[in-house]
Amino acid sequence: MREYTVPVLVDVPASANCADTVFTRGEQEPAAVVISRKSGDAWVPVTAAEFRDQVAGVAKGLIDAGVGPGDRVALMSRTRYEWTVADYAIWAAGAVGVPIYETSSADQVDWILADSGATCVIVESEAHEEVVRQATAAMAEPPSIWRIDDGGFARLTAGGADVPEETLKERRLARGGPELATLIYTSGTTGRPKGCRLTHDNLLFTAHNVARGPLEALFEVDGRAALLFLPLAHSFARLIQIVLIETGTVLAHTPNMKNVAPDLQAFKPTFLLGVPRVFEKVYNAAEQKASAGGGLKSKIFHRAAAVAIEWSKAESSGGAGAGLRLKRALYDRLVYSKLRAATGGRLNAAVSGGSALGERLGNFFRGAGIEVFEGWGLTETSAPSTVNIPGANKIGTVGKPFPGVTIGVADDGEVLVKGRHVFAGYWNNDEATAEAIDSSGWFHTGDVGELDQDGYLRITGRKKELIVTAAGKNVAPAPLEDRIRAHPLVSQAMVVGDDRPFVAALVTLDPEAMEQWKAANGRTGASLAELCADPAVVAAVQSAVDDANTLVSKAEQVKKFVIIDTDFTEESGHLTPSLKVKRNLVVRDFGKEIDALYSVDTRA
Template sequence: MSTAPISPGRPTSPDSAPAHEFSAPLLVPTRAGMTGPWALAERARRNPDGALIARKASLGRSWRDMSATAFRTQVREVAAGLVARGLMPGDAVGIMARTSYEWTLLDFAAWEAGLVVVPVYETSSAEQARWILTDAGVRLVVVEDATMETMLTSLTGTAPELADLHVLSIARGALTDLVMDGKDIDAADLDRRTARLTSADPATIVYTSGTTGRPKGAELTHGNLIHLAVNACAHLPEFLQAEQVRTLLFLPLAHVLGRFIELLVVCSPRGVLGHTPDVKNLVTDLSTFRPTFVTAVPRIFEKIYNAADARSTGPKQKIFRMAAETAIAYSRALDAPGGPRRTLRAERAIFDRLVFSALRDLLGGRVTHVISGGGPLGERLGHFYRGAGVTVLEGYGLTETSAPCTVNRPAATLIGTVGQPLPGTAVRLDDDGEILLKGIGVLGRYRNNPEATAEAFTPDGWLRTGDLGSFTAEGFLRITGRKKEIIVTAGGKNVAPAALEDRLRSHPLVSQVLVVGDARPCVGALITLDAEMLSGWLAGHGLEDMDPVEAARDPRVRSALERAVSRANRAVSRAESIRTFTVLPGDFTVANGLLTPSLKVRRAQALDRFADQIDALYTRAIS
């Protein structure tokens, strides 16, 4: 790797290295003492009375600010209770709850007590929870409500390895009990525990939700998380070091991206973090919290766009679609020499008053940047949002990289890519195009799984991602597909399904898409309908209301989907285009096991479950 000084955040391709490798130097030097407790103590020292947390009032729509000092005091009170429960440094503590203030409080309290946090998705089954709690050696788990408490308590009676597991419920006063338990713990004991922590110590074990196989426990250290967070804050000063930095977290904190945003706010000099557990109330919460930036998975941005399109009918829909095309053209022109022409700027200004301002109001009215991660956003949506006045900074990362390893920046954005390497990160393309990674966020090992650890790294220490990509000359990374998901048709054509799936999901009717065709004569697709959008779309097209099962059989709905497939096919060659498809009567969901908690399709499970439907696709195509 090159060690020559370069401008902050600018990626380099070392003189001695080929152009398929780029890296970025650290902006903030790392030290062994940088841990979770250190980050919170630093925030309280630098801005003791400034707000760090905003909590929604139990009644009404207002938010109450909590200072960094007040939050740290509560953290230490809960940490003392964990110590009083007999937990020793290095012990594992589980958290099973929706995104909430209590989740963040428990996260930092466990670190203050020298413990290792093990997230469990609130949607996990008993079998999944049993595996995670057993593999991680969890001694105590805090759950949100009675349903989760009942499920885990039953495990202590049926799973011998969990017989000694203690289950506490937030709904039944677990946090108050912990504070009371900890009143006799000497503060010096906590100080000794945090003083012994180093950046090399494990901070959390995050189990990959996994599209196939049993989840693996990625051991992430305090250094992985905090070194990356402090460098990301320096890398993105435009909205992480601004006078107003507010974000409303609705991603699950069991997901590494949600956790990373939590840490970003703590490491930001003036960041304020709010929580909302239920996306059904998201628009209302955004309007009252008024964030300056938000983070979401691509499906959220797709749904906002599709909802705006579906709510419009007749002339209003025509205006929205004209506005969308103008936004996309305006954003593309920003990247061209000379920028947008005068007439395009004027058109964009008109649509800003008619359409775009209302869209920004949906995000709270003050959002200037949104971070998209967890999957590919799609170039068209990226241009639409930027043209509408909200810059989408798409990034890329894995559980194994503590969240992002590349990201677009306000000062260096190329829509359609996932940006350039973050400080302290190197990205390389293998001979077959697989993305390989090294850096401060990359895990050292999987929990209790030396075989998986060995398989995850190349002989010279690069993490294998399983993703395929390419670089621009400036080091912007473009994701082109998943190595294991490449479809090879009977005719020998290699097809990356993601591009077609992304384009089809942009249609208001479509919820999920699974492109198929491995060893088949042509490419096909399984499509599910978006139940939330369906009624609005039907009404807007003068059709009677029907449920998804009826709509899946309706020739008028199919005709609309045929047009959507034809539009998606324009982006690929004829040999790669979708030639046959079917509409499934039900959607892919987390509950039925076909989506991961981060809303990725579990491809292997879906292929197995719908094997008969896939066979029928090709029977029809051939006949």
């Protein structure tokens, strides 16, 4: 087995609690701005003292309401300021946070609340409260509910007014590193979600070794600020929230993905967290806008994209020559500067996780002046295990282990992990824990990958998602899907072929991109079903498939595809909140379309 270890950089004390920094900074730097809270169209600064007082008020309210040490408190909300207040208040009260995606169904909420044994739930809206009440209707003792949008925090704070400061301090200090901090339920692409037990040490060890290690340069920038828009119920965004609080980086929230563009321009972050689909949409939107502007603008954009990629690749292999630097400077004025201006003008770095970003996008954004550092990990590893490094960003990989982590690749290609960031096991599921962590302490991730001689990891697929055709050929679907999905008109792609004579794909169209396409191609009144059969659209998707097929051998290539006249979305139940396709549900719901691909075997 091939292994690579990076030594520990920051040894977090065993007594540390995730809420400690909120209280120490509130005392030592009371006037420091730690959060920027959106109020209408304005961004209102929140000082360390104000944040501490609000966290303390809600924490005392939880204590007064009967929340005890180690009790589970569920939190169901969009990404907003109050989420962060509630998260830290739960820790300050000595309790355990149980995040729930705000799009979860009543059945999913029922499972999480029942399995975790949550005694109370903080929800954002009336709609969320209704889902929780529906989910808990049959419970003998349903949990208490506080609603943020109905003055829930004010009532909690008022109720806890008589709780002494000393009681709050005792609660917080009694929960140290080994104690459970949160139960994060896996997104459940197959089967029931499992609750991952993450301790205070898991989270703080990870946050400090990432922020003081590979990404230190991002948190030494004057006026550093970050905009969070990914769901804070996801382990990746949650860990970044902790990193931002621990490093004193000004944190802002965007509850609605539709507001990301204007909020970027108004808030002007220096740092951004995203998933590959976000960066794909940024690129595709810029490309579509250029194409709508006519032939010259389209040519300029595509030439600028090619130069950005060429420059980035040159920088990775000795540096760009004078001619290429001049070209980049020209397109910086014409294209790249406008792209950066659209993000507020101060953004120069971003971190991407969740799935593969792809070399094309990674090189484009670096060439355009926004370097994206790709990382990798799972909920069970407190989110990250590896990440690329400023000054040593190897695009196409997910980086090196962060300090204190060992990565191994088993003989069958499975990626294994060791370190203090690895979770304490699954809640109420010792059997699953024993399957995940072997007797030598290795966590088996289920991902398949390769380690190069410098310790950089490349993820090539999921062990359980490998497709085995009827001819016995093993096919990793992710690289094919990532490349097909990169096309501006494509929203989602899922490769199929298990026990079938050849590899095929289901493809969906991007609704926003198709609106622009219809206007540009005189098809304004066309329905989505009509567009799926439009020869020009089919040809565009075929070009995306042809491009993807250049990545693999002939036996692994996509031979046929079908364009589905609906999208795979989180709302439809076909995507997880982190935008991963739930393959089993797609196969179930689109079985007829899959069967039709193989009904006449003309391309086997």
